[in-house]
Amino acid sequence: MNSSEYEKYHETAANYDQTRTPVGLEIVLGCFAGSPQPLSAQTILDAGCGTGSYIKALNDKFGYLHGLEFNENMLSEAQKKLKETPNVRLGLGELPDIPYDEQSFHGLMFNQVVHHLGNDNSKEEFGPLRKLVQEAHRVLRPDGVVVLNTSSQRQLRDGFWWADLIPEAVESIARRFPPIEKIEEVLQATGFHSIGKIVPLHEVLQGQGYLDPQGPLKKTYRDGDSTWSLVSDEQLNAVLKRVRAMNEQGTMTTYLEQREELRRDVGQATFVFGSK
Numbered sequence: 505m506n507s508s509e510y511e512k513y514h515e516t517a518a519n520y521d522q523t524r525t526p527v528g529l530e531i532v533l534g535c536f537a538g539s540p541q542p543l544s545a546q547t548i549l550d551a552g553c554g555t556g557s558y559i560k561a562l563n564d565k566f567g568y569l570h571g572l573e574f575n576e577n578m579l580s581e582a583q584k585k586l587k588e589t590p591n592v593r594l595g596l597g598e599l600p601d602i603p604y605d606e607q608s609f610h611g612l613m614f615n616q617v618v619h620h621l622g623n624d625n626s627k628e629e630f631g632p633l634r635k636l637v638q639e640a641h642r643v644l645r646p647d648g649v650v651v652l653n654t655s656s657q658r659q660l661r662d663g664f665w666w667a668d669l670i671p672e673a674v675e676s677i678a679r680r681f682p683p684i685e686k687i688e689e690v691l692q693a694t695g696f697h698s699i700g701k702i703v704p705l706h707e708v709l710q711g712q713g714y715l716d717p718q719g720p721l722k723k724t725y726r727d728g729d730s731t732w733s734l735v736s737d738e739q740l741n742a743v744l745k746r747v748r749a750m751n752e753q754g755t756m757t758t759y760l761e762q763r764e765e766l767r768r769d770v771g772q773a774t775f776v777f778g779s780k
């Protein structure tokens with residue numbers, strides 16, 4: 505499956521940064537610090553870099569950063585953002601292939617990308633994940649580190665307050681997210697060691713606007729997460745009606761509090777890492 509089949513990044517690229525924020529930066533830094541080379545001497549690849557938010561935030565910590573992105577509009581947003589940064593190289597490319605020579609990088613990160621690659625959890629088909637991890641292993645130097653930021657099945661259901669409003673779309677997208685245990689298994693089978701995972705509980709992918717009680721009524725808000733692109737027009741109309749009613753009747757605050765209680769327990773993202 506081509507990733508753009510369900511997420512219209514060519515349309516949403518310009519607004520992407522209003523609705524998404526790079527979470528877990530300290531986790532990524534901590535993982536890459538596990539490599540013997542000092543951070544300032546490392547060359548890092550951000551594969552599926554989107555608008556380049558992780559590269560921008562981490563740029564001054566590393567020697568060189570490369571960004572690989574499949575969508576031209578997302579790449580062009582990254583280019584605008586990073587045009588003043590001489591240690592950054594950006595290019596077009598389609599994962600799971602990683603078009604670099606072997607042993608090119610000290611570190612490699614995939615932030616919220618793996619669910620776009622055509623894995624099918626319901627059929628136990630994880631070919632794209634296996635290929636991706638093999639490619640990561642190939643392009644990493646010995647002792648290099650891979651960090652894969654994704655969401656667990658439970659996070660998809662309980663980590664996003666509005667997921668409860670669109671359960672069919674959530675179940676549909678959950679099939680595209682390989683379970684965390686499967687990612688760990690594939691890392692191990694490919695030859696990675698020192699595998700682990702970390703869940704940041706204090707951050708949300710959407711940043712400050714996340715708890716907007718009217719958020720789902722706005723297209724820009726919905727465009728911030730690919731799950732919404734799987735909601736049919738009919739379902740969306742029903743959701744909009746429900747959200748309006750909750751706001752008018754004053755029940756939205758309690759609803760958000762209940763959903764937040766779950767999110768604080770489970771988080772939204774899981775960082776899985778391993779060393780070559």
Ligand SMILES: C[S@@+](CC[C@H](N)C(=O)[O-])C[C@H]1O[C@@H](n2cnc3c(N)ncnc32)[C@H](O)[C@@H]1O
Binds near residue numbers: 556
């Ligand atoms: C949810 S966004 C994450 C962007 C960025 N990593 C971040 O966390 O801010 C997913 C990104 O993966 C890109 N993508 C999807 N399929 C891809 C593929 N096959 N190869 C490279 N990039 C891909 C999309 O175009 C989009 O920019």
